Amino acid sequence: MNSIAPAVELIEVTRHFGDVKALNAVSLTIQQGEFFAMLGPSGSGKTTCLRLIAGFDQPSSGHIRIAGQDATALPPYERDVNTVFQDYALFPHMTLGDNIGYSLMLKKVPKSERLKRVADMLDLVQLSGLEHRKPAQLSGGQRQRVALARALVNQPKMLLLDEPLGALDLKLRQQMQIELKTIQRQLGITFIFVTHDQEEALTMSDRLAVFNQGKIEQMGSPVEVYERPATAFVANFVGVSNWISGQLAQLLTGSAQSFVLRPEKIQMLDPNLPPPADLCSAMGKIKNILYLGMYTRYEIGLQPEGLLSVVEQNRQSSHWAEGDAVRLLWQREHLVMI
Amino acid sequence: MYIKLSHILEKLYSSIIVLLSSIFKFSAFLYRLWFRRLISVLLCTFLLLVNTGGAIAASSVGAVKKVGSGEGAVSILAWPGYIERGETDPSYDWVTGFEAETSCKVSVKTAATSDEMVTLMNQGRYDVVTASGDATRRLIAGGKVQEVNIDLVPSWNQVDPRLQNASWHTVDGKHYGVPYQWGSNVLMYNTDTFSQPPTSWNVVFEEQILPDGKSNKGRVQAYDGPIYIADAALYLKAHQPELGITDPYELTRPQFKAAIALLKQQRQLVSRYWHDANVQVDDFTNEGMVASGSWPFQVNLLQGNQASVKSTIPTEGATGWADTTMIHAQAPHPNCAYKWLEHSISPKVQGDVAAWFGSVPTVPQACEGNALLGAEGCKTNGADNFDKISFWHTPIADCGDGTRQCVPYSEWASNYLAVIGSR
C-alpha cells in the first residue's frame, strides 16, 4: 500500500435523503496520522460524512477513497476503519472483555492472544481488571473508554469518533480530550472526530472542517480557522466575533467591506491617555459588564452608533464600571475581511 | 426411546413424590373437610326440595306405587332433536299437546354425548333423561335413576317385546326406564367403487383390493370412540368363533386383546377416524373415502348431496343404539315424569320422533299411518335390522355373570386411544 496516499479522500460526495441534501458535493482530503475534526451544528452534514466514511451509508453520488483505494461501495466490515459511537453502542449482553475482543473473535484470533490484547487495551484506557463487568455496570466515562478500546484493539488505520465526549460532564470531557490526543500521538493513526463543540475541535485537532448545510465552509488548522474565518458562519460558529459591516465598517475602517474582529483582540484604554500610533482606535462607552470568572466581557456602545464586544483576562481586578467612557484599540491585521 | 423416556420420567417422578406427598397430606385433609361440607349442603337442599315435591317421595328403593296429579313442570335431559316443540318445524311438535293435557310445563336441556348426560345427571336436578345404552347401566349402578313401575305406564304393553326386557334398562328383573327410540350403525360405501354392496365388514378391517382395483388402504374410516371396539369384537365373533365372544360389549381379556389387535391392523388402513358426522360427510366428498362404519344420518345427508353412497348391514351384523327414557332418583316432579313416560311411547310421538331423527320407534304400531314417517319410514330407518344389531351398552368389569373378568370402559378408552396413536 502506498504510504503517501491520503487516509481518506472524498470527491464530490453528495448524499440526499429525499429532497434534503445532507451532504452537497463535498470534497475533502485527510492525511494519514492527522487528527481531523468535523465541526458544525446539528444537521450540518458532519455525521453523515462520518457515516459515509465508515460505510454505514452510501453516497448518492461521488467517490470515497480510503488509503488510496476506492471504497465507495465497500461494506463497513471490509473497511480498515473503526468507529466510536455517540451512544458508545456497547453490546449489552457481553462483558467488557468480550466487547473489546469482539473484532478479534470475528477474525478468529486465538484466545490467548485475544485475552492479552484485550488486557493491553484495558491498560491503555485505564480500566484494567474490569474484563468481566457488563456495560450496564459502568459509568458514562468508563463506557466511553471501553468504546475507544474496542475500536482500537484491531489496530485500525483510522478511527472515527462521533461526538464521543458529548455525554460526559465538563471535567471528564476535558480530561478525555487530553487522553484522546495522547492516545492518538502514541498510536499515530488517523483520528476523524465529529463534534459540535468548537472549543473541543480547536483544542484537539490538527486540522478541522466547519460544516454548514451540507457543505464545508472552511477547512484548515485551528489557528487558521479561528484567526482567519473564511465566512460569516465560521466567524460566528467558531468562537465569538464582532461583525463589522455597513456604516460601522465605514466608520471604523473607511471601507464598505465586511469584517470580523475577535473580542479578545480589542484592548480597552483610558480615553484620556493618548492612543498608540500604529493601532486602530475607536471611542465608546461601557454598556454592560459580564463577569465570567476567567475573563470579563464588556459591551461597548460606540459613538455615534454600533456595538462591540470586548473580552479581558481578569489578571487583576477590573477597574471599569458601567457608563465609563473607553478607548478601544486593535491591530489592523486582526480585522479579518470576509 | 420409550425405555429411556420412562427411565427419565421415573426419576423425575420419584423426586416429585417427596415434594408433593407433604403438600398432599395437608390439602387432602382440607379437601375432605370441604367435600363433607359440600355433601351436607347438597343433602339439605335436596331434602328441602323433596319435601315440597308433593304427592310421592322419590327414592331409589322400590318403585312408585301410584301417579298423583302433576307438579306443573317436568325437566328433561335429552339428545338434541329428541324433544321438539315445533320451533324448528311446526309440524314436528310433541310437547305442546302434552303440556296442555297434563299442565306439566316441559323444559329441555340437551347433551351432546353420553358422558355429558351422565355428568349432568350426577350434578343436576332433572326429572327425565333419554339415555343411550352406554349410559344407562352407569346411571343405574350409580343410583342416579329410579326403578320404573311399569304398571303406571299404561302403554307399556305396546312396546316392542324384544325391547321390554333389554339388559341396558332391566337389572334383576327391575325396569329402570321405558324404551324410546333405536337405530343401527351401518356400513356406508361408495357405489362407484362397489357395484355390489359389500357383504362383510372386512372391507374396513382387512387390507384388500376393492372391486375398483385399488387397495382399501387410506380409503376407509372408522369411528373415533372407544365404543368402536365393540364393532371389532362383533367382527371377531363371526370370524374367530374360538374366542367365544357372545356379547361384544362384555369382553374377557383375551377377547379384548384380540379386538385391539384387529383394530391395530385396521389402523394401518385408516388415514383418519371420524368423530363428527359433518367431518365424515366432508371426507367422503373431498378425501376419496369409500367405506366406513357410519350412521344413517350421514348416508341421508350424502345422498341428499347427490353423492353416490349407499348403506348396508353386512352379514356379521352391526352395532346400534337404543335409548331409554329414565327417571332421576331424586326427581323433583315424579308425577309429571311418569306422565311424560306414558306420553313418550304413544304411537304418534314415536312416529314423529323417528321421522325427525331418522331412528326406529320402539312401538311397532307407530310405523303405520304416521304422515311424517310415511309408509316406508320404519324400513328406511332400519326397522328390519333389529336382529342383526348388538346394542350399545356400557362395558363394565362385571361380565353379567358376577365375575369381574371383563374389561371395564375406562380401559376401553385408554386402549382405543393407544390404537389410534399406534401409527
Place this chain on the structure above:
Amino acid sequence: MSSSPKRRQIANFLYSRPNVLLLLLLSLPLLWFGGVYVSSLMTLLLQSFFHLDDFTGQVVHEFTFSTYRALLTEANLRIVLRTVTMAIAVSITTIFLAFPIAFYMARYATPPVKAALYLAVVLPLWANYLVRVYAWKLILAKEGILTWLIHLFHLDGLLNLLLSLPGIGGSSLSVSTIGMFLAFVYLWLPYMILPLEAALERVPQSLMEASADLGGKPWQSFRHVLLPLAFPGVVAGSIFTFSLTLGDFITPSVLGNSSPFIGQAIYVQQGTAGNVPLAAAFTVVPMVIMLIYLAGAKRLGAFDAL
C-alpha cells in the same frame, strides 16, 4: 362538609402507608387470581393423585400414585412425544418464518407500511379459530385447492414423495401430519411475529453498525449481536407457539391421521372415559414440559432483561 376532615384523615393515612393502599388495590384481583386460577390448579393436581375404580367407574378419593403409573405407559408416552415433537417443530418453523417479517417491520417498514403489516398479522386472529381450521381441511383435502394447484404445476411427484414419507405422510395432505403442521404454523405465526417484532425494535441500530464496523459480516452480526438481543422475543413467542400447540385438541382432531395429542387424550379421559384423575395427570404433563422449557430458557438468559 363534616365528612371532609374524616376523608382527609383516610387519605393521609393511605398516603403515609403506601403498602396498605397497594394491598387494597390488589386484594380483589389477587383474590380472583388465587381463588379461580391457583386453587383450581391445586384441585386439578390433587385430582391426579386419586384414581378411578375400574369396577364402579367412580373416583376413589385416596392418595395414590397409580394414576401416574397408568400415565407412564408406552401409548401415553407416544402421545406426549408426538405432541412435544409437533410443538418443537411448529415453534422452530414459526421462528424462521416470523423473523424476516418481524425484522422488516422493526427495521425497514415506514409507519404506514408497518401499520398495514400489524393489521395483516393480527387480522386472522379476528376470524373464528374453528372456521380457520376447517378452512385448512378444505384447502388441504385430496380434492382441495392446494392439490389442484400442485397438479397444475405438475408437481404431483413431489407431493407424492412428501406424502410417502414414513411417519408424517398420509393419503392426502389433509390426513397427513404435514397438513396438521402447516395449519399449526399458520395458526400460531402471529403469536411469534408480534413479540419478536417488539424485541427487535428494542435493539438499537447502532449496535448492528458497531458490529459491522468491527468486521462483522451480516450473518456474524446477526449471530452474535441481533440474535442474542432478540432472544427474549424468540422465547416469548415460542412460549406461545409451544404451549398453544401442546394444549390444542381441535386441530389434531380435524387434520392429520387421528393420532391423539395430549389435549385429545385429556378430552377422552375426562369426557369419554370419565377418568378424571388420569385426565388431571395428563394435564400435569404439559405443565411440567413448560416448566422444563422455561427453566432452559432462563438458563440461556432469556429473562435477564426482565
